[in-house]
Amino acid sequence: MTSSIFPFAFVFAAHPPLAAKPDFKGVPASLERDLCTLVGAQNITHAATAPGGISAAAAFHLAFDNGAALFVKGSHPGDQSHGAANLRGECAAYQSLPLLRDIAPPYVGMVFADNGDDNGWWLGAWQAIKVIAAPPDPAAAFALLDRVQLTDVTADGAVPLATAHPYLAQFFNATYKWQRLADDPKRAEKFAACFADTFTAAAWLRQNLPTLLKLQSRAATQSYRLGLMHGDLRCDNFLYGALGTDAPRWWLIDWANAAEGPLLFDRVMLAASLHAAGALEVRDAARDAQGDHPLADYHCMLASQAGYFADQLYRDVPAAMPALRDLQKAMFWALAALLTEAQITAPLPDFHSI
Numbered sequence: 001m002t003s004s005i006f007p008f009a010f011v012f013a014a015h016p017p018l019a020a021k022p023d024f025k026g027v028p029a030s031l032e033r034d035l036c037t038l039v040g041a042q043n044i045t046h047a048a049t050a051p052g053g054i055s056a057a058a059a060f061h062l063a064f065d066n067g068a069a070l071f072v073k074g075s076h077p078g079d080q081s082h083g084a085a086n087l088r089g090e091c092a093a094y095q096s097l098p099l100l101r102d103i104a105p106p107y108v109g110m111v112f113a114d115n116g117d118d119n120g121w122w123l124g125a126w127q128a129i130k131v132i133a134a135p136p137d138p139a140a141a142f143a144l145l146d147r148v149q150l151t152d153v154t155a156d157g158a159v160p161l162a163t164a165h166p167y168l169a170q171f172f173n174a175t176y177k178w179q180r181l182a183d184d185p186k187r188a189e190k191f192a193a194c195f196a197d198t199f200t201a202a203a204w205l206r207q208n209l210p211t212l213l214k215l216q217s218r219a220a221t222q223s224y225r226l227g228l229m230h231g232d233l234r235c236d237n238f239l240y241g242a243l244g245t246d247a248p249r250w251w252l253i254d255w256a257n258a259a260e261g262p263l264l265f266d267r268v269m270l271a272a273s274l275h276a277a278g279a280l281e282v283r284d285a286a287r288d289a290q291g292d293h294p295l296a297d298y299h300c301m302l303a304s305q306a307g308y309f310a311d312q313l314y315r316d317v318p319a320a321m322p323a324l325r326d327l328q329k330a331m332f333w334a335l336a337a338l339l340t341e342a343q344i345t346a347p348l349p350d351f352h353s354i
């Protein structure tokens, strides 16, 4: 098992339901042949759906007749989530960033069917890690992140700019997030209804919105220190295990959002995720989140990330991603704790237990 932020220590008692993943039987024969070609094998001897994950993306463990073993993931015709574009972005990052050869599982290649239609099958392949169950390890996670943040990404076009990335750009502008809760009383009401004490949650929002809005609008013009971002640095994207007969170690996976942008983005998200998982006390999470960055930058990043999750967690649960809102609640809970630790907001009441 991967290092996981479920079952949300201190937030929820139960593990939310997992997304339904496709069966390998649905994979077109041409892709099976292409995967064999990637590793120089004749046949796939064993195929299993890789359990877990919050999206409906395809994920398989494959064994081949020449002894090769791959982890394969990607998009499929039933996947509605821009999976093909995400996978292409991730494979491009593996091809252009030499660092990933050291800190991520070895990338093997990408295959597709359906004439490259974005709604068809697209699979990326990596050498399989023999995963060993391990609790999140904050020191190991931040040590890997430090290596990412020392990487020189000045090579033109190696990865997109975060400000031009469809998902990441939202964190570096003044719109939506807290602004949406401020502008739309219905949304603010739905947000408050997620908490056991709805009245106190609504009062919390009213009292703290002016400060949070100020920080959010500053986040759009803040001159953050820039570098290589992972862009989705929750602790479930750290994997502990062995490659072949090598000693077990930590790997940093899931590079679909790799970008050039504010280094604080990954620090804050990782620290919040470790706090949500119960692996870091809030005071230690705050220290690691800020690192040696200016306090004003840290406060802007905190407000921006908390605002993103605050404006997501109350929405309907998408059928294909049953755990999404619970994960967003856990991330928001941890970011709100960091806001309180930084003396930006008062403490929040508890969520409804689920």
Ligand SMILES: Nc1ncnc2c1ncn2[C@@H]1O[C@H](COP(=O)(O)OP(=O)(O)OP(=O)(O)O)[C@@H](O)[C@H]1O
Pocket: 001, 002, 050, 052, 053, 054, 055, 056, 057, 059, 071, 073, 105, 126, 127, 128, 129, 130, 131, 236, 237, 239, 253, 254, 255
């Ligand atoms: N090289 C690998 N070897 C073995 N298992 C792997 C490997 N890469 C990933 N996995 C397993 O697959 C899971 C999902 O991988 P990854 O994080 O790359 O995909 P994802 O896009 O986040 O999927 P989801 O959205 O479903 O979480 C990991 O948590 C891990 O359990």
Ligand SMILES: [Mg+2]
Pocket: 236, 237, 254
């Ligand atoms: Mg992942």
